[in-house]
Amino acid sequence: MPKTDNETRSIATTFIIVGFETLREVELFLFSLFSSMYVFTITAHSMVVTLVSVNRHLHKPMYILLANFSMLQALYTTVTVPKMLNALLTQYKEISSSSCFAQFYFLFSFGASENCFLAVMAYDRYVAICRPLHYPTLMTGETSLKLALGAWVGGLLAALPSAVWISTLRFCFPNFIDHFFCDYAPLVKVSCEDTSEGEFAFMIMSWSVIFGCFFLIMISYTFIVIAVLKIQSTEGQKKAFITCASHLVVVSIFYGTIIFMYIRPTTHIRFTIDKVVSVIYCVVTPLINPIIYCLRNQEMKVAVLKTLQMLRKYQT
Template sequence: MSAAEHGNRTPASSFIIVGFETTWAMEIFLFILFLCMYVVTIAAHIMIIALVIVDMGLQKPMYLLLANFSVAEIGYITATAPKMIDALLTRNKEISYSACILQFYCFFAFGGTENFFLVVMGYDRYVAICHPLHYQRIMAKKNCLRLTIGAWTSGMLASTSPTLWVSTLNFCYPNYIEHFFCDYAPLLKVACEDTSKGEFAFTVVSWNIILGCFFLTLLSYGFIIFHILKIPSVEGQKKAFSTCASHITVVSIFNGTIIFMYIRPTSTIRFTTDRVISIFYCIVTPLMNPIIYCLRNKDVKNAVRKILQNILCRYIIRK
């Protein structure tokens, strides 16, 4: 039910993010939990970016794309987590109209960019495994830069149209957003005008980006699996699969929750349940991704080990 159906058409210049309606003690617990998760996530992604910049062994397309993906992840989690964490501690759940629209744009822009980078990273693995002799030519620095710019540009532009449309809506009291951030469906519920046409347009954009990117990634891995199965040795198959395992895991977790949340009719949305599910793709997934890439990637682990050894040697020499 929209704000218009409540009968109060007084324009709202700010919103109240409901968040997690629970006890003060539980909110303090959630504050500590989410703050720790946010700090660890930011630190882990900064570590990946720093490793790629510092270690020459990671100056490869696969890791350059991973570093850009980490930048997008930092923007993605930062779009929602700080306000949620602040609201849990201070209980100040008000957010201004402009801040809400900015949060809406950043969340979908960085989320869309992640989707595009997952496609590019899948294509990189496809070329590396299916066309290894042509890898250096196909994924040359110039082409890698074009793919990177394309992913960033596509993600930023894809969110522009929905944001501009939402910014033209009139919002009325009661101005409660039944979520912990300015998400699409909870925000439209506060609108005091017909949003059906805009909802349809948003659905089309969401389906094209989410399902389109997911299909292209699956297509890359379809060719990869077909190629791997033709490798005669079991050891060779395992080695080929190991180079893709991290990316497959990230794609499965990220797209699984995103598809469930946004590829469905708005009439089926249950905001209380969605708040819990949203935690997984807003907070948990950005935390898990660097852990997955680091634990399952020998090059990253070797780079970390090398840096730690250098730090230890310098410490011993100074002593």
């Protein structure tokens, strides 16, 4: 059936990011808070990548994966936070459709890559604890780089079909995206078309990536728990647990938020709650991850001290 002139004029080519609808004073407070957190996040992750790069004793599979994970986290938060900060400060909330689709794609591709990295890092811990004698041969530097590359590419490819589908939809006025970034559910809500088939395909992709990687992580930790329980000494069990504790905390926070966000029908979504949860995985989690991974890691502490000593030598 051909469209009328009114229907043609109703097609939106830009969107308005609603963001946080609150008092101006509160917006400025949120800008100050989130900008400080963002600067600290980028600094912390850059420090991790730099430490692993310049310290030869950190050129190990675990730290190679950690450096790639930190780089991913820095990119992940950069996809959404700068635009959100600009909207909070200037109250300019318009975004072009191409920028919105690009944000959608990179957000979900980096999110899918994060799933893959957490699964790869769980495998690394499995080999270290369950097959320690074979660790040097099974997890070489080359192997870890290949696994890291696979996680990057896997995420970029997993998000591509949904991003292409989203970009082909027609969007109507009112063109308000009830979020602080171009998330999947708010975009679908603005569409003029029947999105049921695309939503089903997105659900299959989300479930496959999230539960597929989560299942692999649980398998790794099942074998790890069995191996740890076989250790005779309490000290040995404690050491093995400390080796995995950081990764387990990150996994718990990450999957707790994304399962809530993306493993559910879009018809039951409450965007106010979503904004709060999204702040956790877009702002808070990237902030605390380097702290969780590095705070109790003795090798990272030594690397920080060595790097500071090197900087002092260059200054003198």
